[in-house]
Every structure is written in C-alpha cells, then in structure tokens.
Amino acid sequence: MSSQQIPYKIYLSEEEMPKYWYNVKAHMKNARAPFINPATQRPCSKADLRAVFCDECIEQELNDTDELIEIPQGVRDFYKMFRPSPLVRAYYLEKLLDTPAEIYYKFEGNNTSGSHKLNSAAAQAYYAKKQGLRSITTETGAGQWGTALAMAAAFYGLRLDVFMVKVSAEQKPYRKEVIRTYGANVVPSPSETTAAGRKILKEFPGTGGSLGCAISEAVERARETEGCRYVLGSVLDHVLLHQTVIGLEAKTALEKYGVTPDIVIGCVGGGSNFGGLIAPYMGERLQGKNEIEFIGAEPASCPSMTRGKFAYDFCDSARTTPLAKMYTLGCGFMPSPNHAGGLRYHGMSPVVSQLYHDGYMRAVAVEQSKVFQSAVMFAKCEGILPAPESAHAICAAVDEALECKREGRKKTILFGLTGTGYFDLGAYKQYNDGTMTDYIPTEADLAKGFSTIPRCAVNEGLL
Amino acid sequence: MSSQQIPYKIYLSEEEMPKYWYNVKAHMKNARAPFINPATQRPCSKADLRAVFCDECIEQELNDTDELIEIPQGVRDFYKMFRPSPLVRAYYLEKLLDTPAEIYYKFEGNNTSGSHKLNSAAAQAYYAKKQGLRSITTETGAGQWGTALAMAAAFYGLRLDVFMVKVSAEQKPYRKEVIRTYGANVVPSPSETTAAGRKILKEFPGTGGSLGCAISEAVERARETEGCRYVLGSVLDHVLLHQTVIGLEAKTALEKYGVTPDIVIGCVGGGSNFGGLIAPYMGERLQGKNEIEFIGAEPASCPSMTRGKFAYDFCDSARTTPLAKMYTLGCGFMPSPNHAGGLRYHGMSPVVSQLYHDGYMRAVAVEQSKVFQSAVMFAKCEGILPAPESAHAICAAVDEALECKREGRKKTILFGLTGTGYFDLGAYKQYNDGTMTDYIPTEADLAKGFSTIPRCAVNEGLL
Numbered sequence: 001m002s003s004q005q006i007p008y009k010i011y012l013s014e015e016e017m018p019k020y021w022y023n024v025k026a027h028m029k030n031a032r033a034p035f036i037n038p039a040t041q042r043p044c045s046k047a048d049l050r051a052v053f054c055d056e057c058i059e060q061e062l063n064d065t066d067e068l069i070e071i072p073q074g075v076r077d078f079y080k081m082f083r084p085s086p087l088v089r090a091y092y093l094e095k096l097l098d099t100p101a102e103i104y105y106k107f108e109g110n111n112t113s114g115s116h117k118l119n120s121a122a123a124q125a126y127y128a129k130k131q132g133l134r135s136i137t138t139e140t141g142a143g144q145w146g147t148a149l150a151m152a153a154a155f156y157g158l159r160l161d162v163f164m165v166k167v168s169a170e171q172k173p174y175r176k177e178v179i180r181t182y183g184a185n186v187v188p189s190p191s192e193t194t195a196a197g198r199k200i201l202k203e204f205p206g207t208g209g210s211l212g213c214a215i216s217e218a219v220e221r222a223r224e225t226e227g228c229r230y231v232l233g234s235v236l237d238h239v240l241l242h243q244t245v246i247g248l249e250a251k252t253a254l255e256k257y258g259v260t261p262d263i264v265i266g267c268v269g270g271g272s273n274f275g276g277l278i279a280p281y282m283g284e285r286l287q288g289k290n291e292i293e294f295i296g297a298e299p300a301s302c303p304s305m306t307r308g309k310f311a312y313d314f315c316d317s318a319r320t321t322p323l324a325k326m327y328t329l330g331c332g333f334m335p336s337p338n339h340a341g342g343l344r345y346h347g348m349s350p351v352v353s354q355l356y357h358d359g360y361m362r363a364v365a366v367e368q369s370k371v372f373q374s375a376v377m378f379a380k381c382e383g384i385l386p387a388p389e390s391a392h393a394i395c396a397a398v399d400e401a402l403e404c405k406r407e408g409r410k411k412t413i414l415f416g417l418t419g420t421g422y423f424d425l426g427a428y429k430q431y432n433d434g435t436m437t438d439y440i441p442t443e444a445d446l447a448k449g450f451s452t453i454p455r456c457a458v459n460e461g462l463l
Numbered sequence: 464m465s466s467q468q469i470p471y472k473i474y475l476s477e478e479e480m481p482k483y484w485y486n487v488k489a490h491m492k493n494a495r496a497p498f499i500n501p502a503t504q505r506p507c508s509k510a511d512l513r514a515v516f517c518d519e520c521i522e523q524e525l526n527d528t529d530e531l532i533e534i535p536q537g538v539r540d541f542y543k544m545f546r547p548s549p550l551v552r553a554y555y556l557e558k559l560l561d562t563p564a565e566i567y568y569k570f571e572g573n574n575t576s577g578s579h580k581l582n583s584a585a586a587q588a589y590y591a592k593k594q595g596l597r598s599i600t601t602e603t604g605a606g607q608w609g610t611a612l613a614m615a616a617a618f619y620g621l622r623l624d625v626f627m628v629k630v631s632a633e634q635k636p637y638r639k640e641v642i643r644t645y646g647a648n649v650v651p652s653p654s655e656t657t658a659a660g661r662k663i664l665k666e667f668p669g670t671g672g673s674l675g676c677a678i679s680e681a682v683e684r685a686r687e688t689e690g691c692r693y694v695l696g697s698v699l700d701h702v703l704l705h706q707t708v709i710g711l712e713a714k715t716a717l718e719k720y721g722v723t724p725d726i727v728i729g730c731v732g733g734g735s736n737f738g739g740l741i742a743p744y745m746g747e748r749l750q751g752k753n754e755i756e757f758i759g760a761e762p763a764s765c766p767s768m769t770r771g772k773f774a775y776d777f778c779d780s781a782r783t784t785p786l787a788k789m790y791t792l793g794c795g796f797m798p799s800p801n802h803a804g805g806l807r808y809h810g811m812s813p814v815v816s817q818l819y820h821d822g823y824m825r826a827v828a829v830e831q832s833k834v835f836q837s838a839v840m841f842a843k844c845e846g847i848l849p850a851p852e853s854a855h856a857i858c859a860a861v862d863e864a865l866e867c868k869r870e871g872r873k874k875t876i877l878f879g880l881t882g883t884g885y886f887d888l889g890a891y892k893q894y895n896d897g898t899m900t901d902y903i904p905t906e907a908d909l910a911k912g913f914s915t916i917p918r919c920a921v922n923e924g925l926l
Contacts (some may be wrong), residue, residue, distance in 0.1 A: 007476070007477045007478065007543075008543040008544065009477075009543070011472070011474045014470045014471065014472075072839075080470075080471040081471065081555070081845065081846040082846055092544070100507065110573045111846060111847075112842070112846060112847060112883070151846060154843040155844070172890075173892070174885075174888035174889075176850060177888040177891050177892045177895065178885075178891075180891075180895045181839055181842060181888075181890075181891050181894075181895060182842065182843060183843065183846065206785070230529065271693060279587045303622040320696075363875070364677075376644055379575070379617075379645065380618070380645060380646065381618070381642060382544065382619040383544040383574065383575060383614060383618070384574075384575060385575045385641060385644065420575070422567065422577075422637075422641075422885045422886070423885070425636075425637035425644075425850070426637075426640075427644075428640050428641075428643075428644050429640045430637070432643045432644060462486075
C-alpha cells in the first residue's frame with residue numbers, strides 16, 4: 001500500500017484494542033535472573049513478595065512461560081477512557097528532515113497523567129481492588145507516576161498515599177495539586193509519619209528527600225497497614241507487561257497498512273515504556289521472525305546501559321529492596337541535575353537488561369541540549385510539546401532518519417512518544433534562555449557509583 | 464441503534480473531517496447588527512477593517528449568505544495534527560449520576576494549546592500567510608490563545624508578537640514559556656514598545672496591565688508594521704465560523720450512531736466555542752428542522768447574557784475597537800477575580816447575542832465553587848482534568864442530567880469540553896484547600912458597569 005494512503009493519525013477501534021498483554025519472557029533465550037533476598041542471598045519467595053506487592057502482580061512477575069496474559073475486562077474498561085492512543089505518521093518531521101525514512105510515533109500523552117504510566121497504574125489498582133485491599137502506597141519523584149496512580153485509585157475506589165520527594169513537591173506544586181485533586185493523600189518525603197522518614201529526618205534535618213527514601217517510607221506504610229500494598233511504576237516485569245498495550249496497539253495499527261518497522265526506538269529510564277513498546281516485535285525477533293533493530297535512548301548524564309555494569313544491585317538507593325540483576329551505575333550513583341526526571345535512575349529493567357546483554361538491542365546515550373533541540377524542532381513541526389524523557393527517543397529517531405538521508409536508504413522508523421512536557425517548562429525555559437548545560441559523568445564519577453554495587457555472593461565474579 | 468453499541472469514544476476518520484465550515488448566519492432570521500465606527504457612528508467599511516485584519520477574515524466576517532465556506536486544504540492539513548477530536552460518551556458520568564440521560568461531550572483539549580483555540584488560530588495564520596504577510600500580532604490573558612497562535616505561526620512560518628497581560632506573564636510563567644518555545648515573541652503589556660503602552664505606563668507606573676491595554680498595543684503594532692495584521696481569538700463572526708468544526712464533527716459522529724441531541728450545552732466567554740459547537744444544529748433549528756434546546760453556561764461573576772444589556776459597546780475596555788451590538792455588562796465592567804479567565808469578558812459574540820435575543824437559546828449563570836465541584840467529580844470519573852471554563856459546561860450538563868433523573872425522562876445531552884486545566888492548578892489548589900469563594904456582582908456593581916456603555920447615536924433608545 002502506498003504511503004500516500006496512510007493517514008496522519010491511526011486510531012484503532014475499541015474492538016481492535018488488545019485483549020491480552022504480551023509476555024516477551026516466554027520467548028527469551030536466557031531468562032532474566034531471579035530477584036535475590038539480600039539477607040539470605042537466595043531467590044525471593046512468593047511469600048517474601050506478598051507482604052509488599054499485590055498477589056496477581058507477583059504471579060505476573062514470576063510468569064516466564066505464557067506468551068499472552070489476559071487483560072481483565074475491568075482494566076479494559078478503564079483503558080477505554082484514554083486508549084487507543086494515536087499512532088502518528090510524522091509527515092511534517094519527515095518533510096523538515098528531508099529524509100527518505102518513514103517515521104511513525106506512538107503517542108501516550110493524551111491523558112491527565114501526561115504519560116504512559118496510566119497503563120500500569122490502571123492494572124495495578126484494579127488488582128489491588130480485586131484482592132480486597134483498601135489502600136495502596138507509592139512514591140513519586142517528577143510526579144507523573146503519582147498522578148497516574150491517583151487517577152486509577154480514584155476510579156477503582158482505593159485510598160492512596162503518595163510519598164512525594166519533598167523537593168519535587170515544593171518545586172512542582174501543580175503536580176502535587178493534580179494528585180490531590182484525584183483524592184490521593186500526598187506526603188512530602190521524608191516525613192514524620194514513618195520510622196524510615198523519622199530516622200532520615202533525625203540524621204539529615206532539612207533534607208529535600210530522595211526517591212530511595214520515599215520508596216522506603218511507602219513500603220513501610222504498606223507493610224504496616226492492614227489491607228494495604230505497595231505499588232511500583234517501572235522496572236519490574238509486571239509493569240513492563242502492562243505497558244505492552246503500547247507495542248500491541250502500534251503493531252496492529254501498522255499492520256492494517258502493511259507496515260513493518262525496520263527500527264523501533266524508545267527512551268529508557270526504568271525501562272517499562274521501552275519494554276512495552278518493543279515487546280511484540282521483540283517476541284517475533286526472538287523467534288527469528290524479523291530482523292528489527294531495537295534502540296534504547298538514555299541520557300548521557302545517567303548512562304545505565306552504555307556505561308553501566310551488568311550485576312546484582314538494589315533497586316533503590318536506600319538498599320531496602322530485593323537485589324535485581326540489571327545494568328546499573330550503582331545504587332549509590334548520584335545523577336546530575338538533569339531535567340528528564342523519569343530517566344534519572346541508576347538501574348534498568350532486568351528484562352531489558354537481559355535482552356541488551358544478549359545482543360538483541362542496542363543503546364545510545366544522548367546529551368541534554370541536543371535532546372531539547374530535537375524537542376523544540378518536533379514541537380514546532382508536529383505540534384506536540386514532548387516531555388524531556390520522550391524527547392530522548394525523538395533525538396535518536398532524528399539521528400536514524402538523517403543517517404537514512406546520508407545513505408539514501410528508505411527505512412521505517414517507529415518510536416515511542418511517552419508523554420507531554422506541560423509540567424517541564426522550567427527546563428524549556430532554560431533551553432529558551434540559552435542557559436542549559438550538558439553533563440557527562442567522568443570515569444571517577446562512575447567508579448564512585450560502581451563502588452556502591454553490593455559485594456555479595458550473587459555478584460562474585462560478576463564485577 | 465442501542466446505546467450498548469456506542470463506543471466510549473468516537474473518532475472520525477480523516478476523510479470524514481469537515482471540508483467546509485458552517486456559516487449559521489445564512490439562516491438567521493435577524494442578521495446581527497453591523498459593526499459601527501465610533502468616530503462616524505456609521506457601519507465599518509471593509510477599508511476600516513483591512514488596516515487591522517486579514518482580508519479573507521473580513522470577507523468571512525461580512526458573509527451573511529453562504530451556508531458553507533470551504534476550509535482551505537492548507538488549514539485541513541494543520542487540522543490533521545490535532546483533529547478529529549474525540550466525541551466521548553460519558554458512560555462513567557451517567558453511571559455516577561444514575562441518570563436516564565445519555566451524555567456526550569466533544570473534547571477539544573488534546574493539543575498543546577490545551578483548548579479549541581487552535582481551530583481559529585490555524586485558519587487565521589493560514590490566511591495571513593496566504594495574503595503574503597510576514598507577521599501577526601495578538602494579545603493574550605490566560606495564555607491559551609497566545610499558545611494556539613504561536614503554534615500556528617510556527618507551522619506557517621510567520622513572526623508573531625504576543626502582548627501578554629503583564630500580571631498573567633508573571634503569574635503564569637509556564638504559559639509564557641510554551642509560547643516562547645514555539646518561537647513567538649512575548650511582550651509583557653503594558654510595554655515601552657508602543658505609544659499606547661508608554662502612555663499607560665506613564666499614567667499608571669507599575670500597573671499589571673489589562674486585556675484592554677494589551678489589545679491596544681497589539682493593534683498599534685499591527686497598524687504600524689509593514690506586512691503585519693492583528694488577529695483576535697474570540698467574539699468575531701469569523702472566529703465562530705472556524706470553531707464550527709467542533710459542531711460539525713460532533714454531528715457527523717453522532718449521526719453515525721443515529722443520535723440527535725435534545726440539549727446542546729457550552730460554556731460562554733466571548734462565545735466562539737459555544738457558537739461553533741451549536742452552529743450546525745442551530746442552522747437546522749432556524750430552518751424548523753429540529754427542536755433542540757441550546758444552553759450557554761456563563762460564570763455568575765460575569766453574567767453577560769443573564770444580567771447584561773443588549774446594546775452597542777466597545778469590544779475592549781480601552782475603547783479602541785469598533786462598536787458591536789451584543790449582550791454586555793459595559794466595557795468598563797470589572798469582573799471579580801475568577802479563575803475562568805477565558806470567560807471573564809464583559810461582552811458576547813454578536814451572533815450568539817442575536818440568537819439569544821431572538822429566543823433560540825437560553826443562558827444559565829453558575830457559581831464558581833459549584834463549577835469546581837463538577838470539575839473534580841468529572842475528573843475522577845471520566846479521567847480528564849477540565850479547564851475551569853469547560854467545567855461551566857459540565858456543571859450545566861450535570862444539572863440537566865439530574866433534572867432528567869427527577870423527571871424520569873431520558874434525554875440526550877451533548878456538551879462541549881473545550882480544554883484541560885493543566886495550567887489552572889492554582890485554582891484547583893484553592894478548591895482542594897477549601898479556600899475558594901464565590902462572587903456575584905451586586906446591582907450596584909452592574910449599574911457601574913452599565914454606565915460605561917457608550918451613550919451614542921446607535922444606542923439611542925436601546926439602553
């Protein structure tokens with residue numbers, strides 16, 4: 001079918017929306033390594049996990065065999081509120097770049113959370129309600145995840161406590177207000193409401209908090225509250241699973257027009273949007289059914305894959321979680337001030353890490369000023385003001401499209417546009433004012449981070 | 464067709480998008496009164512208008528006869544970036560209200576300007592470019608119009624100067640930053656860059672500015688710059704015309720499922736979104752082809768229709784524009800601090816005013832705290848955080864749906880959801896904190912406003 005017939009935006013009908021999530025683990029040559037209980041150095045048991053997470057999420061976390069996992073009707077009902085999301089043919093971007101490449105992007109920003117986060121928030125809140133829980137807890141930094149979970153908690157009728165990094169709550173009062181509007185309780189972290197928070201406040205009075213600390217407080221609250229569990233917005237397998245609606249919808253939409261991408265690109269922080277976007281295509285690749293190139297775009301300031309180590313590490317900086325085997329800069333790595341808050345994470349999804357380690361994808365690190373240059377160019381020609389996180393994928397896609405132009409080769413590029421930048425305008429202001437700077441960690445910075453990767457039995461010989 | 468078969472969201476295909484705007488004036492029993500040149504007290508000539516507005520917009524402004532006016536391909540190309548907008552069946556709102564009413568809303572917020580304003584910005588920028596102009600000017604208060612026009616100017620390659628009310632530029636720095644990101648020049652008004660601005664600054668040093676003052680500066684800049692015209696975002700007939708894509712898309716989508724509304728509701732400030740939403744249905748009503756009830760929802764704090772006078776008045780508070788016959792509170796009426804900035808206008812579209820005067824629609828005034836109550840209820844059950852302006856329509860629709868419940872009658876309600884509230888979270892914070900207050904002007908307040916309606920030849924016998 002000629003490209004002239006492809007509309008600017010493809011929306012699936014509600015009947016065409018996925019009824020199953022796609023579990024890429026069913027096709028992986030090497031399963032991701034199990035989570036390890038740091039106290040015993042043995043794989044985590046279901047019982048270990050049940051004290052913290054919802055039962056159904058644990059089942060999904062540990063399911064390495066079923067390719068398709070049904071999306072419950074109750075979740076699909078919520079998905080209809082903000083899905084299907086549009087698959088857009090970037091005609092104007094192609095024209096501006098004067099490239100022979102065909103560029104498509106899957107846009108997840110048309111909902112109040114402003115990002116793809118709602119895909120997993122909906123599922124996790126649904127399972128919590130179904131399990132008979134009364135409340136859930138979580139942490140949030142930049143605030144997109146907190147907003148998404150607040151929306152889902154309101155929809156399913158659950159109480160939600162959001163431990164929001166104190167400095168974020170102060171710097172982004174409007175994000176906090178969206179969360180409150182949806183009825184959730186926002187607790188600036190560290191707080192006096194948990195032992196973990198009180199300990200940190202005693203040790204560091206006046207601290208602005210950290211994601212690691214907020215996680216500790218949220219987990220403690222969940223453990224100590226009857227009928228309550230903790231909910232996480234990225235990194236874990238079940239979160240990636242929920243995000244596969246992105247890739248499934250994109251694939252269905254493209255197939256309606258006979259299109260298969262040559263390259264699929266996403267930004268990577270914890271890895272959930274990227275994992276969800278590539279999953280159905282990667283599953284085919286793992287079965288030898290395609291030769292698609294997968295590219296994860298990460299910030300040069302926090303280069304987990306391009307410069308990290310593949311080792312067991314804590315998922316949080318407070319060292320309270322199980323150990324996960326992943327690409328990591330060290331749980332004590334301090335990323336520089338970088339506007340893409342959602343990508344400022346020391347580790348990486350164990351599934352994405354394993355696929356990267358096994359050579360099924362590559363990673364690129366992009367510098368902030370170049371990312372914003374792409375973002376502004378994109379905003380002007382495609383009309384959408386992207387989140388800084390999402391703009392990492394734009395930047396990598398533009399690089400690939402320009403490579404096609406140099407080579408005079410037509411390729412089809414699909415990238416994930418995860419969200420909007422309406423709450424990131426402080427960063428845009430820096431760019432517009434010409435005061436934005438880049439930061440790339442030195443070898444010494446990295447060495448300092450690596451020194452915080454635990455030296456323990458499971459890491460023997462790995463470092 | 465049974466309601467069970469109607470999807471949650473209806474998206475038209477690109478082929479189904481309107482190719483013509485709908486000029487409701489072709490069917491009006493009484494034409495709206497002509498604009499009057501205040502100096503001569505005679506109707507404005509095309510020449511009067513050409514010094515300020517684009518030629519094609521003037522043709523549309525004065526066209527009372529053609530029912531359909533073609534949307535140029537160049538505008539339809541831009542519309543594809545953010546249209547068709549979804550028509551949503553408010554299943555969750557219906558369920559929450561437990562009403563026999565069927566409720567639909569046309570959602571215009573899924574674009575970076577966050578509102579319907581882009582529909583007219585696209586058209587006006589296109590015509591400016593086609594006329595060979597190099598630049599355009601406008602004013603903006605809350606910032607949605609300025610954002611929309613900045614996007615359109617970037618798309619068509621025009622320079623844009625946005626005179627932004629100084630206090631808004633300071634209170635909403637992020638709105639200003641979106642406009643800058645799209646490459647427009649933001650000038651806090653009053654400024655030293657125009658004679659009008661310098662005069663006001665000399666008279667009132669340190670003033671935060673006003674919309675009236677910003678209009679004066681923008682018009683002066685356009686008049687005195689070679690190849691430049693002024694562009695307005697509401698009130699005028701051609702702006703309403705461009706907004707008819709809202710009503711046309713909604714009507715086409717509903718007709719696909721055999722649905723005709725009994726009631727159509729929109730919020731009203733300058734009247735352009737409301738006029739655009741109702742136009743195709745009103746055109747049929749004026750021809751005796753339906754019995755639809757049309758309701759404009761305005762803020763009780765600025766009740767142009769429910770408590771205003773039908774008279775000739777200036778469109779701006781600085782008294783620089785032609786006189787328009789409309790419902791007005793007086794060009795000197797000072798609306799109270801009210802969060803729905805887009806509805807804080809003393810007058811009303813002359814077309815909407817005439818239709819109201821002739822009894823084809825009714826108006827309701829709603830109080831702010833009730834509006835926010837509806838907004839939060841809506842956000843929680845339908846997922847969209849509405850702009851305060853849009854929430855006026857939600858509030859009126861909820862009232863109608865509850866009336867259906869009391870009467871045990873099924874009615875079909877369509878309302879316009881013009882935009883999102885992402886830049887209005889200061890107002891939501893007040894509501895969440897319980898510190899929001901209502902304000903209703905006293906008879907003395909109104910009398911003071913009415914005293915600023917010009918006493919002139921065309922108003923003899925009208926006041």
